[in-house]
Amino acid sequence: MSFLKQQLSAHSGIFNALGAYVMWGIAPLYFKLLIDIGSGEILMHRIIWSSIFLLLLVLVSKKWHVFVQLCQQPKVLIKLTLSAAVLAVNWLIFIWAINNNHLLDASLGYFINPLFNVALGMLFFSERLRRNQKIAVLLAALGVCLQLFTVGSLPIVSLGLASSFAIYGVLRKKCTLILLLVYLLSL
DSSP, X not given: OHXXXXXXXXXXXHHHHHHHHHHHHHXXXXXXXXXXXXXXXXXXXXXXXXXXHHHHHHHHTTOHHHHHHHHTOHHHHHHHHHHHHXXXXXXXXXXXXXXXXXXXXXXXXXXXXXXXXXXXXXXXXXXXXXXXXXXXXXXXXXXXXXXXXXXXXXXXXXXXXXXXXXXXXXXXXXXXXXXHHHHHHHO
8 A cells, every 4th residue: 555655646746746837837828918917916916816825725724723823933924924025026027027028038047046046055055066966057057158148148037036036945945944843843
C-alpha cells in the first residue's frame, strides 16, 4: 500500500507542476484580455479574490485555529505582510508589463530570477555552489548578458520582476520555519 501511495504522490506532483506551468503560460493571455482595465485594479481584484479563496480553504480544511494563532504573533504577521507587499509589487510589475506590450521583458525577468535567487541564497543563507553549479550559473549569466546585449538597454521591467520575486523568496524562506512550528504545535 505504501508503494501505491508513493506512486500516486509522484504522479500528483507531476500534474501539479504541469498545472502550474500551464497557468503561468496562460496568465499573460488572460491579462492581455484585460488591457482596458488598469494594472492596479487588476491587482486589487487578484488580491481580494485570492484572499477570499484562501479563507474558504482555511475554513474547509478546518485549520481556523492555526490562522488565529498566526494572527496573535505580531512578528510573524509583519514578516508575512512584508512578503505579501513585495509579491504584490511583483504582480503589479508583471500585469503592467503584459498590458503595456513588455512581454519579452517580463519573460526575461523570470529567466534572470534564478540568478538573483542564487546570489541572495549565498548572501542570506550562506549557501555555497559546487563546481558544476558554478558552471551552470556562469552559463546562465552569459545567456542573460547576451540577451541584454541584444536588447541594447537596461531592462528595468526585467530587473524589477527578478529582484522582487527573489526578495519575496528570501522573506518567505525566513518565515517558513516559524509557520511550520505554529502548524505543528496546532496539531
